[in-house]
Amino acid sequence: MRRQLRTVFSTATGTFAAVALLLLVALAIAGPIIWSDKANAIDVAKAWQPPSGEHWFGTDELGRDMFARSLVATRLSLLSAVAASAIAIVVGVPIGLLAALFGPRLTSAFQSVVNVAIAFPALLTAMFVGTIIGIGVPGAILGVGIAMAPMFARLTQTLTASVASLDYVAAARTMGVPLRKLVGRHILANVAEPLIITATTSVGTSLLGISALSFLGLGARPPQYDWGGLLSTGLKAIYTSPMAAIGPGALIALSGIVFSLLGEVIAGAFGDNQSSRRFGRVARAMAAAARRLSPISAPPAEVLLDVENLRVGFPSENGELPAVRGVALRVAAGERVGIVGESGSGKSVSVMAIAQLVEHPAVVTADRMRFLGTELSTMAPAARRRFLGTNLAMVFQNPMSSLNPAMRIGAQLTEVARVHSGLSHSDARTRAADRLAEVGIADAGRRLRQYPHEFSGGMRQRAMIAMGLMETPRLIIADEPTTALDVTVQRQILDLLLAINRDAGAAILLISHDISVIANVCERVVVMYAGVVVEDLPVASLLRAAAHPYTRALIASVPDMATDRSTDLATIPGRPPSLSDLPTGCPYASRCAFATDRCVEQMPALAPLADGHLAACWHPQGGTL
Ligand SMILES: Nc1ncnc2c1ncn2[C@@H]1O[C@H](COP(=O)(O)OP(=O)(O)OP(=O)(O)O)[C@@H](O)[C@H]1O
Numbered sequence: 083m084r085r086q087l088r089t090v091f092s093t094a095t096g097t098f099a100a101v102a103l104l105l106l107v108a109l110a111i112a113g114p115i116i117w118s119d120k121a122n123a124i125d126v127a128k129a130w131q132p133p134s135g136e137h138w139f140g141t142d143e144l145g146r147d148m149f150a151r152s153l154v155a156t157r158l159s160l161l162s163a164v165a166a167s168a169i170a171i172v173v174g175v176p177i178g179l180l181a182a183l184f185g186p187r188l189t190s191a192f193q194s195v196v197n198v199a200i201a202f203p204a205l206l207t208a209m210f211v212g213t214i215i216g217i218g219v220p221g222a223i224l225g226v227g228i229a230m231a232p233m234f235a236r237l238t239q240t241l242t243a244s245v246a247s248l249d250y251v252a253a254a255r256t257m258g259v260p261l262r263k264l265v266g267r268h269i270l271a272n273v274a275e276p277l278i279i280t281a282t283t284s285v286g287t288s289l290l291g292i293s294a295l296s297f298l299g300l301g302a303r304p305p306q307y308d309w310g311g312l313l314s315t316g317l318k319a320i321y322t323s324p325m326a327a328i329g330p331g332a333l334i335a336l337s338g339i340v341f342s343l344l345g346e347v348i349a350g351a352f353g354d355n356q357s358s359r360r361f362g363r364v365a366r367a368m369a370a371a372a373r374r375l376s377p378i379s380a381p382p383a384e385v386l387l388d389v390e391n392l393r394v395g396f397p398s399e400n401g402e403l404p405a406v407r408g409v410a411l412r413v414a415a416g417e418r419v420g421i422v423g424e425s426g427s428g429k430s431v432s433v434m435a436i437a438q439l440v441e442h443p444a445v446v447t448a449d450r451m452r453f454l455g456t457e458l459s460t461m462a463p464a465a466r467r468r469f470l471g472t473n474l475a476m477v478f479q480n481p482m483s484s485l486n487p488a489m490r491i492g493a494q495l496t497e498v499a500r501v502h503s504g505l506s507h508s509d510a511r512t513r514a515a516d517r518l519a520e521v522g523i524a525d526a527g528r529r530l531r532q533y534p535h536e537f538s539g540g541m542r543q544r545a546m547i548a549m550g551l552m553e554t555p556r557l558i559i560a561d562e563p564t565t566a567l568d569v570t571v572q573r574q575i576l577d578l579l580l581a582i583n584r585d586a587g588a589a590i591l592l593i594s595h596d597i598s599v600i601a602n603v604c605e606r607v608v609v610m611y612a613g614v615v616v617e618d619l620p621v622a623s624l625l626r627a628a629a630h631p632y633t634r635a636l637i638a639s640v641p642d643m644a645t646d647r648s649t650d651l652a653t654i655p656g657r658p659p660s661l662s663d664l665p666t667g668c669p670y671a672s673r674c675a676f677a678t679d680r681c682v683e684q685m686p687a688l689a690p691l692a693d694g695h696l697a698a699c700w701h702p703q704g705g706t707l
Pocket residue numbers: 396403405423424425426427428429430431432595661
């Protein structure tokens with residue numbers, strides 16, 4: 083970042099802004115020391131003199147030198163503007179954070195209040211607050227600060243809301259990172275750039291506000307004076323001695339421009355920082371390294387995850403949208419289970435609900451949601467966070483958003499071990515280096531000191547997996563972990579998951595819309611359609627025994643090396659039903675070649691076809707397991 087700042091400050095605009103700021107600061111420090119005597123020297127005989135070699139801006143009604151007074155006023159003018167911006171930040175940022183983090187009711191109440199506050203002219207707010215506090219410098223500072231606070235509150239709320247939905251925040255929440263650290267490290271650190279830019283430009287806006295109040299007689303009062311007050315004085319003699327008004331007016335305008343330019347320059351530096359991020363090359367092959375993972379012993383047939391009748395609904399204008407409608411899911415210790423289905427079938431929402439990452443206003447219910455024999459829905463939130471943080475790891479789709487870009491990899495990995503295991507910094511670091519090595523990242527010591535942008539996409543996924551392995555997870559949920567990666571890296575990440583499953587014994591719940599990915603990695607596949615499980619069977623029997631026409635259509639739509647490329651690939655005609663208009667019968671009926679009246683009228687329940695094979699279909703196809 084320092085390098086970027088140096089680069090942008092070496093441009094013509096950057097140099098001008100930096101030099102002008104230095105001059106202003108020097109003037110604010112030295113002005114009152116050097117020119118106070120001249121600025122306060124009264125000589126009534128020389129009242130309202132026009133500009134001359136002796137008085138560059140002329141004199142005021144008491145014959146005081148307006149140029150000296152303008153220079154002396156720099157300190158009060160700038161300090162007041164900086165103080166007003168600081169107040170706006172100190173009041174606005176926490177309000178914006180609270181509104182974004184504490185539920186939609188607070189957010190909508192906040193938005194209504196802030197919209198009204200922003201619509202109300204800021205100068206009127208400042209005058210109102212300033213007059214109540216008392217006419218003078220403190221009142222003007224507070225008035226302008228309070229008037230600008232809604233702008234910071236809204237900016238913070240919008241930025242926080244966008245960051246809070248990113249995967250690394252969800253991951254930190256899954257791992258039980260406390261709210262204080264979540265806000266400080268994962269949210270504020272990532273919204274700091276636009277906030278810093280706005281804070282810089284806001285000093286210019288504050289300066290205009292404070293000057294306006296002083297100009298109106300609501301700010302600095304004699305014997306104090308700032309540029310706004312001097313402008314007001316100068317205006318009295320605008321026809322005989324225009325420089326008395328133009329001088330302080332020009333200083334206000336110039337300073338405002340300097341702070342706007344500074345904001346632009348800093349924004350440019352941040353922008354350059356983003357664009358200069360380069361991904362490193364993909365690390366070497368994985369499977370052998372992953373074999374070094376410390377094994378976790380687990381009884382072979384232990385039921386790890388047992389979910390029954392999971393339902394998730396999202397409130398909307400047209401009533402509740404049932405995204406997940408009675409899903410049943412079982413994962414045994416060490417088992418590799420895949421969930422497959424078209425986009426929107428409810429795969430992600432189901433696992434997010436299990437990981438307790440679906441929030442109000444969504445409504446989550448389940449007859450049973452047991453993990454490691456413990457019912458999750460009745461646990462106290464703090465204990466549940468700790469429990470899931472040590473036993474469950476999540477790997478998300480997008481390695482770009484899975485890691486906090488503002489934190490070094492080492493800090494992100496050690497945070498988990500320090501929160502959950504209370505490890506010392508050096509022990510946590512040793513464990514983090516071990517885990518990076520185990521997921522195949524060479525030179526782990528150096529890599530720990532790097533930021534996510536210095537990692538390739540595949541390495542970030544590895545780092546994310548390493549983060550999940552900082553504790554000893556019994557279940558790794560990987561939600562489309564390879565979708566954002568290129569084909570060769572996809573294979574490496576899947577091999578890594580397989581190796582972890584084999585060597586560390588962690589069960590894998592892999593989500594994909596690609597049934598061939600599931601078939602390559604998993605032992606069992608759960609097929610979802612329109613929020614329900616339509617089939618659940620061993621992968622080994624997929625080709626032979628898939629019974630649901632939807633499962634069979636998914637298999638038929640996968641090309642393989644033997645596919646005749648001169649003919650079109652099989653596609654599934656039609657589209658999944660809309661959540662707001664679900665049919666009463668089988669949701670697949672309108673696309674199904676075997677559908678009858680019964681399918682349209684009655685929803686088939688998920689029922690056993692054979693031992694280890696369930697399907698929800700009135701006309702199951704295929705052979706036996
Ligand atoms: N926050 C939300 N508010 C409203 N509806 C949502 C929300 N999150 C998900 N949904 C809806 O729930 C349904 C299931 O979404 P989900 O993300 O689980 O699908 P998916 O099978 O994982 O698909 P994809 O592979 O595209 O992620 C979709 O119709 C989606 O639009």
